[in-house]
Amino acid sequence: MAETDNSAIDLEIIAQGGAGKPELRLWLRMLSTTKLISQEIRRRLRAEFGATLPQFDLLAQLYREREGLRLGELSKRTMVTNGNVTGLVERLEADGFVIRETPDGDRRVTVAKLTPRGETYFSAMAAAHEGWLRDIMADVEPATVSTLLGEIGIVKASANNHLSAGPAD
Amino acid sequence: MAETDNSAIDLEIIAQGGAGKPELRLWLRMLSTTKLISQEIRRRLRAEFGATLPQFDLLAQLYREREGLRLGELSKRTMVTNGNVTGLVERLEADGFVIRETPDGDRRVTVAKLTPRGETYFSAMAAAHEGWLRDIMADVEPATVSTLLGEIGIVKASANNHLSAGPAD
DNA sequence: CGGCAATATTTGAAATGTCAAAGGTTTCGG
DNA sequence: CCGAAACCTTTGACATTTCAAATATTGCCG
Structure with missing residues (x-):
């Protein structure tokens, strides 16, 4: 064993x-x-x-989309359920890193976007985060990293094709 | 600026x-x-x-150790915190899949073990679980599975050697 | 125009997850 | 023995997680 x-x-x-x-x-x-x-x-x-990991993930998505994202879209990208996104954004808004607003066109929708403070905060975390990963994977050869990236992609594709609910994005 | x-x-x-x-x-x-x-x-x-995934994980450990396991040992093996194990075992005990007992020698300790009903229950889940995985990975070549097993092992070893708390015992 | 399906988010209950602090029980040194 | 250190589990406060049901709004169809 x-x-x-x-x-x-x-x-x-x-x-x-x-x-x-x-x-x-x-x-x-x-x-x-x-x-x-x-x-x-x-x-x-x-x-x-x-910060927590889910918060980091959510902020990362908003950092990529400076115009903000609808909560449903955030849910898909972070692989977090709708109900969960609500709570996450609530807490991040309370901390001043994010704001929620409803666009004029469609009042069903809530869009979350980073505040300037949120951008600064996330920038610092992202830089550190990337360093941590290089540290954690320090003993893995670059060639192995590259191979793994492809092969795990195959696993992911296979999983996606065999979901009981049918392939998701 | x-x-x-x-x-x-x-x-x-x-x-x-x-x-x-x-x-x-x-x-x-x-x-x-x-x-x-x-x-x-x-x-x-x-x-x-x-059943839930953490419950399945916990039962799997107990299935392998018919004599039962101390809660701290369960915590290590499932990578779940101590406080969390308490609640998991409580619920599994309420459902009749597990029993808790304190050995005579050391009254600080609680040992959890499967009930007969728990064994039957887990057996069925384990069989199904294994089939699901073959299904999910159906599109991955056996050779790729084998390669991945080794390479992910390298990643795991590297991570283990770069924990901020020191290598996990 | 009225009603209804589709869309988007929130809410609520239950389980899991973390950490830190508090409870008992041993064990060991003096 | 006694008291302190070490050990094991539980408890408590919070955050995250899921699912399902409830809300709210829009868009379409008759």
Whole structure:
């Protein structure tokens, strides 16, 4: 069961002793790796900026679209449910990083956009965030990073084609 | 705005799919892929078994250790915080899938173990779960699965070696 | 013009997630 | 033994998460 991994923190134990089905093993390894890195990023975001990961994600989307985004669009891009976006934007607005406004044309819609303060705040976080990732992946060869980017893309495409709800964007 | 404006210079590309630093792109792709598959698994677990993903994870650990596990050990293996394990086990116990007991030797400890009903329940879920994964990854070549397993292992090892808290024990 | 389906967001209940602080229980040094 | 340190779990405050139901608004069709 020991392969190249001695970590005690390891979801992969679910698989039958490491001899299990390859797809299952791959999934468990992806999941535990992502969880590990997420927790590290979250820890640093919290310690250095007092922010959470979902907040960072949401701000990142708004940073790309200076005109702002409708909440439904934010929901799709961040892969967060509608109801969740409401609460996230509420808290970010309370902190002064975001403002909500309803366009004249369609009063069903709420558009969120960054405030100047939000832009400054996110800029600092983004720079740090990128450095953290280079640090975390410091032992991974550039060629491996490149290969992984493509192969994980294949996995993502496959998953997208086999959703019970039908392919989503 | 003239002189001391160095805040938002080359960060436009952050969080974007097209260009930018390879490590960042890889991370974002890993994250979105994992999120996508997690959501699919969660949907099916809920629809077919009325279970949640964290519950499934926890039961999987107990299934492998028929003698039961201390809550702290469960916390490490599932990568869930201590406080969270308490609530998870509480709900699973209320549903009759798990029992808690305190060993005679050390009354600080709580050990959780599967009930017979819990074993039956988990067996069924595990079988289905494995099938779902083969389905979701149906378009990924076996050779790619194998390559990915190794390369993601490298990423995980690198992350583990660069945790701000020091390597996870 | 009236009504109804489609669209967009909010709300509410329940579960999960974090961290920090508080509770008991051992264990060990003096 | 006694008291302090170490250990294990629970609790509490908050944020995030999902789904489903409720609201609100628009657009279209008859």
